[in-house]
Amino acid sequence: MTAEADRLFRTYHATLVRYLTRRLGDRDWAEEVAQETFVRALRQPPTSNERSWLFAVANNLVRDEARKSIRQRSHLQLLAAEERERESSGPDTGEEMTPERAHEMAMARRALDSIAERDRQALLLKAEGLDYDEIAGILGIEKSSVGTTLSRARRRLAETFDALRTGKSGLADANTGRTGNTGDAHVAS
Amino acid sequence: MSHPDRNHGPPDEGLIHAWLDGELPAAEAARIEQLVRDDAAWAAAAAEARGLIAASERIVGLLDHVPAGVVPQAESRAIRPARGAEWWTWRAAAALVVVIGTAVVLRDAPPEASSFAAGDAPKKLAEPVADSQGSAAMAATAPTPAREQSGPAPSRDAASRNEAQRRDAPEAKRMLADAATADAARAAASSAGSGAAGAVSTTGAVSTTGAISATGVRQAAPSAAAAPVPTMLGAAREERSERIARAPDSTLTRERETGVPPRLAAAQQSTLAKAAAPPALECYAPVGGGAVVRVVRTDATSAIEAPVATPAAGAADRRARLAFSIVGDTLIPRGAGAPFARALRTACPAP
Incomplete structure (x- = not known):
């Protein structure tokens, strides 16, 4: 064992x-x-x-x-x-946490929070190298919808992050419909 | 997953992402590739998808506050010898100071001090084993006779006992010095961690062996036999107890309650902690922020406490004991990963 x-x-x-x-x-x-x-x-x-x-x-x-x-x-x-x-x-x-890096990290977290829970999970699972079969099995969805899920998640993540970085926080909040970074919020969505 | 019709139709983002992720069968992948090559809209969508994939990977990467694999094995190997050497040096130096200090105190002590030494420190030798481990430090930091004389005048019986103790003082000094030497040597041996076993055995002292094998398996046999109590020390102990019981002084009152002179309590506690035996664990290489430790000793309590009971683990790692799971013969940390990993790589070198 x-x-x-x-x-x-x-x-x-x-x-x-x-x-x-x-x-x-x-x-x-x-x-x-x-x-x-x-x-x-x-x-x-x-x-x-x-x-x-x-x-x-x-x-x-x-x-x-x-x-x-x-x-x-x-x-x-x-x-x-x-x-x-x-x-x-x-x-x-x-690694040293500079203010700039901390700010970028906060924006990344906020952008990730902006996407739906299932999309977020698919995105993070893919980032860990899991294939579509595995992602579909874990999330309980069809394999044929994983690509669509990922494309939606990637677009939302990139657009929100860009909006936050360029100061269009209003747009980002409108996209997210929520703010903050709590673990419970991740799960509750 | 939708498929493009013969007229190509609008680009299917999901399909393009699946294609770029290499998740399409060869035939379908070839078809999408052809579409991207022939159709400007599909080409633009593919280019955008590539950008989104790259951007999302970069954004996700920003979330890694702490990189994965926080316990690289090369680092643990590099850290281990330095910390071990540091511990060895400090413990050996402390032992030497205790021995020399004890000898100087006993040599220069006036008769009153000799009386105290005969009446107090040997008493600690007569204590159970755990207590005796702190006797060296206690002897080195014994309170001055002036404090002892602040109590009520001794009775005639007590005075005669003191006189008897003065006569026997050389014997008490010798035994105290022996005990201090044994304690200091035992403390140094138990903390050596140098791959060699150390054993100390003196008259009336305990015998302890501690060893760490070259394979990274830490083993300990912290068994200690009760020390025999010489008759003279027993009498001195009784006399000391009587004096404490009679004393109205607040300091002695505390001593009466705790059984240990207050000024010595801290030193005793520190010595006991430092002399704690190393745990009996067989260590596997720490992996990532966690680790697997096979429990050699079957005692569950010992297993749970073992990683943090190691002297080298340090007080800062006490949180590591918050949560463990024992599955079969495997001990798995469940909380405060980084502190545990740090404690573990100190206690258990990578094989």
Whole structure:
């Protein structure tokens, strides 16, 4: 079992955490979900396509996580804040977060928030290298509609980001119909 | 997925994206390619789609606040020896200071101080094993006799006992020095982490071995036998307890409640923490922000505490103990990924 767990971690952990981080906007939350996903994979090993299985489980966990109590979410947010603070003061901080980069990241997050949940998931799954079959299986849609879903998501993302960057925030808000960056908002849509 | 009619019709964005993503069968892909080549509208749509794909990938990439794979194995290998060496140096230096300090204090101590040393520090040797681990630090930071004399005048019986202890002081000094040396050496051995096993065994002291194999498997046998209590030390301990029980002084009152002189409590606690045995874990290479650790010791509590009980893990990594899942013989961290990963790569070098 340990060899299998090791292989699963080596193969999928990075991509799963990246996917979840992009989706949730919270690295700690993403890692929490990813680790719980692997726990479930170890308890009940996936029988067919393990990558699809892992991403589907992660998606379900995100949905379930959103239903948990505010107290638990507050705890995770506290951990995230502590971690951010620690990392910002630690000696091995990674890439420097300049104000410009932070601004771009915020715009990217806002643009991603602007698209529908299913479109967002398809976009992020594709970014992790999943093929149309896998995306269709995870999202429960027809393979023939994945291209359309992706084209819609990409267009909305790019247009909203461009609108935010050029200062047309009104247009962006009109497109999104909402603002903010909370994990719950991702899931609720 | 719609298909272009014979008159080409308006470009199908979904189809073009699927084509650009390489998701179409060969025959259909060839057809779309022909359309893009022959029809200006399809060509423009394909060009736009290429731009959208590139833009969306760049925008999504902006979301990566922390790059994936936060624990590169090369980094963990590079960090490990430096931290280990640092710990070794500090622990060895601390042990040396304790030994020298104890010897100097005992050599220069007036008779009253000798009385205290015989009456207090050996008492700690008679404590259970966990307590005895802090005796070196306690001896080095023993309170001054003046504080002890601030209490009520000793009774005739107590005075005669003190006189007896003065006569026996050289013996007490020798035993205290032996114990301090043993404690210091044991603390250094348990924290060495150099691949060699260290064992310390002295009269009335505990025996501990700690080793880290060259394969990255950390093993520990923190078993410790109860120390035999010399009769003289037992008498001194009783006398000390009586004095504490009678003392109205607030400091001694606290000591009466805790069993440990307040000025020594902090040092004792620190020494106990530093002397904590390393966990028994077999480590796999940290992967990404998480890791898999195979539990060698089957005790569930030990397994949960093990990664953060490692002296090298440091207090900053205590959050790592917040959540673990044990599946079979696999320990999986579930929370605070980065702190855990940092603790793990310190505790468990990559194989």
